Amino acid sequence: MEVRVQNIRKEFGRYPALEDVSLDIRSGELVALLGPSGSGKTTLLRLIAGLESPTEGTIFFGDEDASKKSVQQRNIGFVFQHYALFRHMTVLDNVSFGLNVRPANRRPQAAEIRRRALDLLELVQLSGLEKRYPAQLSGGQRQRVALARAMAVEPNVLLLDEPFGALDAQVRKELRKWLREIHDRTGHTTVFVTHDQEEALELADRVVVMSKGAIEQVGTPDDIYDHPVSPFVYGFIGQSNCLDVTLSRGEIWFEDRPIGLRAASEPDGPATLYFRPHDIELVDGCGCLAGLVTAGRRVAGTRHLEVSLGRTQPPVEIELPPERASSTDHSRVAFRPTRWKLYRGAGDVARGSVQAQSSGIELAPTGT
């Protein structure tokens, strides 16, 4: 079912947790709410669920105004970070709970409830464990029970609050893939909260990046990664470097020299240059960024080098193939960003611009 959040504001006491948030979630979509802690992502999820009520604004499920409905009436499935299973019930009873508590006229027959619960347990790959108690399961298994329990009520929308947050890295990865498969098979509209950008980018159809109670950007993982609209998104998603630069006659200057990047349409003045560690090329000679390699570490297939560009600037990080990096350890390195973005003003998005380089990479200016 389609979910529309319109101009939601939520205050806890005097403290505003969400400010004027609007979001459309399409039917059958898998959406990630991504942000650092305190960004309001969990609050937004709980508002959709009806576990909190908004100070202002409306939430629609389809064409129906859901904001006046209680959590029981909304018919949603909610999965908690710490599972919140009923520990005095068997796995089967946990999964059947939502059907068992329905009023008699809407409750399926006992045999039907059992069949559906067993089907769901098969879907979450827990067949044969239906007689166990939650205490007898591993964390990953518990979370799968929780998901089966949430899906048993055939929810309008499935909401997951940091579903993999309490699990170790290996299990997380498995469950992530598996959740995507389940979603593709069942087609529930799904919203999940995470602070793990990798999880959000890998799993979601669309990612909603949140910060300080507001939505920063909504887009596909590619959009979010390649075209971040604000310094916050640039800094929060993936690795990035930022440098204080100056614009002069369409050229970008770092400290006392031009670095070979042009932003022709930009007015003169100070700006901040953002680029990702892997979006660089090594160059010879000048008209570039240059500095001393102060540290290097090997991360998986690449070598990460820390480069000190000057005493007043924090070091930047660049990524190189290991064979190229080995020659540059503890020596001077000269490079130039190949994809980059400029932001002007006090953290506001002014204009981003990416320009075509002599290297031939096609980079169109991106205005926002």
Added chain:
Amino acid sequence: MAPRARIRWQSRQPSVIPGFGLALGVTLTWLTLIVLIPISGLLWRSSGLGWANFFALAFDERTVNALAISFGTAFVAAIVNLVFGVILAWVLVRYRFPGKRVIDAMVDLPFALPTAVAGIALTTLYAPNGWIGSLLEPLGIKIAFTPAGIVVALVFVGLPFVVRTVQPVMEEIDKEVEEAAATLGANRLQTITRVLLPGLLPAGLTGFALAFARGVGEYGSVIFIAGNLPYVSEIAPLLIVIRLEEFNYAAATAIATVMLFLSFLMLLVINTIQSWSRRRYSNGA
């Protein structure tokens, strides 16, 4: 025999917590001094009676009635305490209100107050001319000097047990569990009866067992309010004292032994149920 015994002892894994031997030794010595020696003295005395004699004394009509009253009233009082103790604990855990700390402290008063004082106070209240008794009298309800009076006194002395055993467990209930029930469509009543109360069962049973055991052995508060009519409102502990005052030590010992046996049996049953339910869903999330 020896090897088998050794295997059992060693089935405890080598532990990082030292001092098992010492701690167990102290525990056993202590229990022996305080509990085992007095109880075995009792058993030894009653064993001197011979079976026929013992049965005659133990199943004397007045004794059987007294035992029935003691165990019956203690059971009813423990049930009452279970219900209201859980509600009281709920209020103390869940809500914030002025005077909460005072109420929390008041729960323990029955532990501290001399039981005789409690008995006299309750008698004054519930006697036909007392504040509450005079209100109930026109309705034909008599509390003081009937088994109902005994129940009232036992409810009073047993109150803290259920509250104090249930309270910490209740504090640990995750709010998310209730929210989960709500998202699955359970209304408030269903959440309480199907999700919350079953989780409190082991703690509730412990409190019930403690309150029950306390009630069976209670003497001081009961004798004032009970009226102590033989066959009607005479409790077993009182009958023991009466027999002692008659220098009828044999009868006193016999009653005491039966009480001991019955109490042990009931506590054993309750503890078994409890450990069974605890094993089922302990340390789960």
